[in-house]
Amino acid sequence: MRRIAVLLVLMAATVLIPLPAEAAVNLAPSATPTASYTSPWEAVTAINTGGDPANSNIPGPNQGTRWGTWPNTGEQWVQLTWGSAQRLTSAQVYFLDDGGGVRLPASWKLQWWNGGAYTDIPGTYARALNAYNTVTFSEVSTTRLRVVLQSGPASVGLLEVKAYGEATQTPGWNPPGHLVTPLNEVWQHQESTYPNLYGFRNYGWDQVMANGGSINYCVRWDSAATVTAAQRDQIHTALARSFKKWTDLMTGHNAWPYQSVPVKVVGWAVRDRAQLQWSDTSVDIYVGNIRENAPQCAEPCGRFFNQNGSYPNCPGGASHHYDMSLWLTSGFGGGAGGDWGQRVGSEYYLSNLGTDNIHILLHEIGHSFGLDDFYDWTPSGQCCFLMKAGSASSITEFDAWMFRDWWRHLKSRYGL
The missing domain is CATH 3.40.390 (Collagenase (Catalytic Domain))
Known part of the structure; x- marks a missing residue:
């Protein structure tokens, strides 16, 4: 039997020049999604399918198509984690609001991982229903992007998160330095x-x-x-x-x-x-x-x-x-x-x-x-x-x- 949380060690992030809009692609589907809490009938994996919801009111339970936190309230988050640093310039968030226990958040923000802590991303944070809410920012290089939601009187939820940046091909073999020795030990053990x-x-x-x-x-x-x-x-x-x-x-x-x-x-x-x-x-x-x-x-x-x-x-x-x-x-x-x-x-x-x-x-x-x-x-x-x-x-x-x-x-x- 197995136990632990996914924690990917990340390269230090730096602020860079914004990418041209035509160079940006949605990098979210290649990330691993995690969350502060997910209701048992919901799925955090629903947030980065790359699809486009028809509207914000997808009634629950609708397993596999939505992420929600009912009955939890207060601050909740979802996070996209990549195995290597991604250069991001914007993100889009589509809110879940089923008219019942899950409603629009009172406020929300994006955070990026700078190698040692989460850093708020300045921007205009709209809260529209039935549409993507887009935040554009100066390029960051990071392996984690977090959507932080503050609930109002109800719980919060999302249908889709898109993270746009430059599509890069990781060349060759570039594991983090602290993993080189144990990885070599594993492969030597395999061969022997x-x-x-x-x-x-x-x-x-x-x-x-x-x-x-x-x-x-x-x-x-x-x-x-x-x-x-x-x-x-x-x-x-x-x-x-x-x-x-x-x-x-x-x-x-x-x-x-x-x-x-x-x-x-x-x-x-x-x-x-x-x-x-x-x-x-x-x-x-x-x-x-x-x-x-x-x-x-x-x-x-x-x-x-x-x-x-x-x-x-x-x-x-x-x-x-x-x-x-x-x-x-x-x-x-x-x-x-x-x-x-x-x-x-x-x-x-x-x-x-x-x-x-x-x-x-x-x-x-x-x-x-x-x-x-x-x-x-x-x-x-x-x-x-x-x-x-x-x-x-x-x-x-x-x-x-x-x-x-x-x-x-x-x-x-x-x-x-």
Whole structure:
């Protein structure tokens, strides 16, 4: 089990010259969002999707589309955190006001992280409904942008935050200085422990690259419980959200070729078709194919069984193949992960569908990309991080750079 908050160590920020408007792009989707508080039925990940709300009055609960703090009042904040410094010149905020427990804030402001503290950004802070509220400022170079809201008589919330600046490609390998030694220790340990480390060709990296920047999943429903169509869609959404937390760390980094890595669930495996309470054909259904005493999607469609990337016997063709399985097992404690996918308890997963960080699943996805466990040793200067089981509940700075280190060592196999 894992516990901790995401704290990315940031480069010192400096005030620079404003960018021309035509050079600015929305950098928010590549950031990791966090918040002072999020109501259990809301999602802080809703704030940086890059989408445009129709209006401010999206009624709740509307899980996954809005961030709100009901019943908390007073000062609340959301924060965008990037893995490297971004040059920002403006931001836009779209407020949530559902006419009930979440209303417009009494006031709000932006803050940037200067390497040691949060600094207020001077500007004009409008509070319009049904529109973006834009603040333009002299360019800052920072890895954290915070929206601070002071509530009025009700709680506060947001639908979208956009942060505009210069789109930059982080060249090469540039981890923070204090992480160089522990990262080298980790990689040396990998090389000495796993003799086939470079020869293995079915890491998550290989799967994403083989698909041209996407990933397909099958759900192994290893439970006697029924599943509604709404639960199915929530299971898919939670999986995609968790996978995105890892792959977004690569956006703009060291020749990583993709802005995003979409996740598609193409199939469900179950013992009894009656357990799946939907009749649409959005996913393939596999019934009674038992492997490891659990339902299994068709082997001819699975990359684990066809690592050459060819699926000539897959019903529906190659587009119906699955790269990994989400194996949800009733009564299963802890987790397991590898190139085949991730296994967690079905009860645990269902009870955390709205949780921003499903930490066991996040840990196991890390294994699918090659990240190791740290049961018997800890890298120098490190204490608590997601891949050290029981010490973190979300991806930390050290996890992020270990992840990027894998890409550094493997990207040449893809000609990059």
